[in-house]
Amino acid sequence: MEKVELEIDSTEFDLDALGEKVGSRIGTPGLHAFWSSLGEFPPGYHVRKEEAMFWSVVKQLLLSTGKSPVVILGSPGVGKSCFLVLLAFYVACFHKRKVLLIRQLKSGDRKNAVVFLNGKDGESERSSGTSWKVSIHQAFNQTFRELHAIRKAEMTRGSLVLVDGYTQNDVKADICLALRPFHILATSCHYDKKSNDPANMVVLPAWRFEDLLGYVLSNRRWLVETGLRKTPDGTSEEVIRQLVAEHYKYSGGSLRDFCMTQGALVNFLEASSNRLSQVQSYQLVFERSGARSDDRSNHFYCHYIVDPSNADHYVTHRCWFVSVDSAYALKLLGRHNLRLDKYLEYYRHAETVGAGYLGLAYESLLHRAVSESIGNGKHSVEIALRTDAPYERIVLDVKRTWCSGENKADCHDALTILDENTYWHPDYPLFPFVDAVTTCDAFAKGSEEPERVLAYVQVTIRDRKTFTTADFAALDEVMEKNTKRLPTKRIFVVVTNKVATRDSFRLTVEDGASCPTMVGCFDPGSLEERGARVWLSSGE
CATH class of the missing domain: 3.40.50 (Rossmann fold)
Known part of the structure; x- marks a missing residue:
C-alpha cells in the first residue's frame, strides 16, 4: 500500500x-x-x-x-x-x-x-x-x-x-x-x-424537500451546477424554493440525483426504467417490493423513517418506509391499469412520508378516478369550484379515457382528433401547461342544468402556479385544428387536492396578461367512504 x-x-x-x-x-x-x-x-x-x-x-x-x-x-x-x-x-x-x-x-x-x-x-x-x-x-x-x-x-x-x-x-x-x-x-x-x-x-433516511431547500440556501452554487442559473447570486428565496420544488420532482430524496442537471437526470431515469420489465415496474411502484440485490431497481427507492426526531425509529424496522420517490420516475414506472384503491393507497402513503411524488400520485389518482367513473352515473368525478368562479361545480362525465403521446408532437396530434366523449391526458411527462383536456358538464350556481364545455385541466397540490399566455395560446392553436364537434366554450381549470389549497391558490402570468382561471378541488377523501363500500362488496 x-x-x-x-x-x-x-x-x-x-x-x-x-x-x-x-x-x-x-x-x-x-x-x-x-x-x-x-x-x-x-x-x-x-x-x-x-x-x-x-x-x-x-x-x-x-x-x-x-x-x-x-x-x-x-x-x-x-x-x-x-x-x-x-x-x-x-x-x-x-x-x-x-x-x-x-x-x-x-x-x-x-x-x-x-x-x-x-x-x-x-x-x-x-x-x-x-x-x-x-x-x-x-x-x-x-x-x-x-x-x-x-x-x-x-x-x-x-x-x-x-x-x-x-x-x-x-x-x-x-x-x-x-x-x-x-x-x-x-x-x-x-x-x-x-x-x-x-x-x-x-x-440513514432520504432527503426531504425542506432538507434539500436548506442545502441550496447554504450552497447557492447548486443553481449554477445544475444549469438553472448562470450565477449563484441575485435569486430570491421564493424563486429558489420554486426551483428546488421543480427539481425535486425528478430527483426525489437522493442528494446525488438532486445535484445533477435536469437533462442528465431525465436521461438516467429513462435509461434505468427501460431496463426493468413490466412486472418489476409494477412491484416497485405498487407493491414496494422487488428491491432485493438488484441495483437497477434499488436506485428508484427512497428509504424514510416515520419520525426523524426519534432515535428508536432509525433502528426499528416497522418505522421504516420504502417507496419510489421521484415523481418523474413514478410516472415512467407506474403506467398500469390498476384498481382505484391502489392509487389511493399510494397517495396516502405519499402524504404520510411527505414524499416528492405526492403531486404525481394525486394526478394519477384523478385520472384513474375518471376512468372508473365511466358507466357509473352515481359516482362521476365532481370538481367543487371556488366561489369566485362563474360555475359552482364541473362534472367530468365521459365515455372513455385516453392516455397517449410519446412526445409533444404526438400529444398535439392526439388533441386534433379528440372527441367530445373522451378524457385525454398526456403520456409524455414533459407536456407543457395542462395535465388533461376533456369535455365536461359545468353547473352555474343554483342550477341543475349543465353547460357542456371544453376544459383544459391542470392538476396540482401547490397553492401557486406560473405560466405565460403563450402556453394557453399554443394549446388553443392546436385545438383549432380539431375536426370533431367539441364545445366551442373553453375553460381553464386548476384542480387541487385540498379545499384550503383551492381557496388560497394564486396564478401568476409571467407576461402580465390576464387569464380567466377557475380553481377547484377534488378531495381524495371523497373516494374513501364510497370505495370502502365498493371494495368490500366485491370481496377483495
Missing part, C-alpha cells in the same frame, strides 16, 4: 459537533482533495437533523461492533459513503484506533479503493489548533485475495473494518474473506437479516 501524509482540519470530520451545526454547511476542502481519486468526497456537506440523530444512534452501536456488526441501509445518493469517510477519520484521530475502509467504486477504471488510517500507533496527531497530521496507506483495484492479505498484515490487524457499497450477496460470496467479517457495512440494497445474524441495522 502507498503511504501518503495528509494535514487536515478536524472540524471537517468532528461528528460530535453535528448536533450544534444542524442547518449549516461544513466545508471539507481537505477530504475533498484527498478523496478525488478514491471515489470522491464533496467540498462540503449540509448538516440536517437526520445526520445528527443518525450519528447519535451509530455512536452507541459502535460500542458493541465486536459482537454485533452494524449494517447501514439507505437509498443511493443520500450520504452513506460520506458518513463512512467522516467516521473513519473521526475514529482514527479522536479515538486513536486503526481503521480500514474498503470502498467499492462504480465509475471510472477502478473497481475499489482501500484506505488504512493507523490511529493507534501515533500516526495521526494534532499539529496545531484543530489541524491534524495523518499518515494514510492507500491502494486501488485490489483482488479479493489481495484485500485478504491486507487485512491479515500486522499493520492492519485489529482495525475497525468499514465496507462501503458492497451488497449482502457480495459479502456472502467472498470466499477469500476480503469483506468479512466487517464491523460496519453501508449498502443501498436490501439486507436480509436471519434470526441468527447478530447485525444491528440502522437507516
Whole structure:
C-alpha cells in the first residue's frame, strides 16, 4: 500500500459537533482533495437533523461492533459513503484506533479503493489548533485475495473494518474473506437479516424537500451546477424554493440525483426504467417490493423513517418506509391499469412520508378516478369550484379515457382528433401547461342544468402556479385544428387536492396578461367512504 501524509482540519470530520451545526454547511476542502481519486468526497456537506440523530444512534452501536456488526441501509445518493469517510477519520484521530475502509467504486477504471488510517500507533496527531497530521496507506483495484492479505498484515490487524457499497450477496460470496467479517457495512440494497445474524441495522433516511431547500440556501452554487442559473447570486428565496420544488420532482430524496442537471437526470431515469420489465415496474411502484440485490431497481427507492426526531425509529424496522420517490420516475414506472384503491393507497402513503411524488400520485389518482367513473352515473368525478368562479361545480362525465403521446408532437396530434366523449391526458411527462383536456358538464350556481364545455385541466397540490399566455395560446392553436364537434366554450381549470389549497391558490402570468382561471378541488377523501363500500362488496 502507498503511504501518503495528509494535514487536515478536524472540524471537517468532528461528528460530535453535528448536533450544534444542524442547518449549516461544513466545508471539507481537505477530504475533498484527498478523496478525488478514491471515489470522491464533496467540498462540503449540509448538516440536517437526520445526520445528527443518525450519528447519535451509530455512536452507541459502535460500542458493541465486536459482537454485533452494524449494517447501514439507505437509498443511493443520500450520504452513506460520506458518513463512512467522516467516521473513519473521526475514529482514527479522536479515538486513536486503526481503521480500514474498503470502498467499492462504480465509475471510472477502478473497481475499489482501500484506505488504512493507523490511529493507534501515533500516526495521526494534532499539529496545531484543530489541524491534524495523518499518515494514510492507500491502494486501488485490489483482488479479493489481495484485500485478504491486507487485512491479515500486522499493520492492519485489529482495525475497525468499514465496507462501503458492497451488497449482502457480495459479502456472502467472498470466499477469500476480503469483506468479512466487517464491523460496519453501508449498502443501498436490501439486507436480509436471519434470526441468527447478530447485525444491528440502522437507516440513514432520504432527503426531504425542506432538507434539500436548506442545502441550496447554504450552497447557492447548486443553481449554477445544475444549469438553472448562470450565477449563484441575485435569486430570491421564493424563486429558489420554486426551483428546488421543480427539481425535486425528478430527483426525489437522493442528494446525488438532486445535484445533477435536469437533462442528465431525465436521461438516467429513462435509461434505468427501460431496463426493468413490466412486472418489476409494477412491484416497485405498487407493491414496494422487488428491491432485493438488484441495483437497477434499488436506485428508484427512497428509504424514510416515520419520525426523524426519534432515535428508536432509525433502528426499528416497522418505522421504516420504502417507496419510489421521484415523481418523474413514478410516472415512467407506474403506467398500469390498476384498481382505484391502489392509487389511493399510494397517495396516502405519499402524504404520510411527505414524499416528492405526492403531486404525481394525486394526478394519477384523478385520472384513474375518471376512468372508473365511466358507466357509473352515481359516482362521476365532481370538481367543487371556488366561489369566485362563474360555475359552482364541473362534472367530468365521459365515455372513455385516453392516455397517449410519446412526445409533444404526438400529444398535439392526439388533441386534433379528440372527441367530445373522451378524457385525454398526456403520456409524455414533459407536456407543457395542462395535465388533461376533456369535455365536461359545468353547473352555474343554483342550477341543475349543465353547460357542456371544453376544459383544459391542470392538476396540482401547490397553492401557486406560473405560466405565460403563450402556453394557453399554443394549446388553443392546436385545438383549432380539431375536426370533431367539441364545445366551442373553453375553460381553464386548476384542480387541487385540498379545499384550503383551492381557496388560497394564486396564478401568476409571467407576461402580465390576464387569464380567466377557475380553481377547484377534488378531495381524495371523497373516494374513501364510497370505495370502502365498493371494495368490500366485491370481496377483495
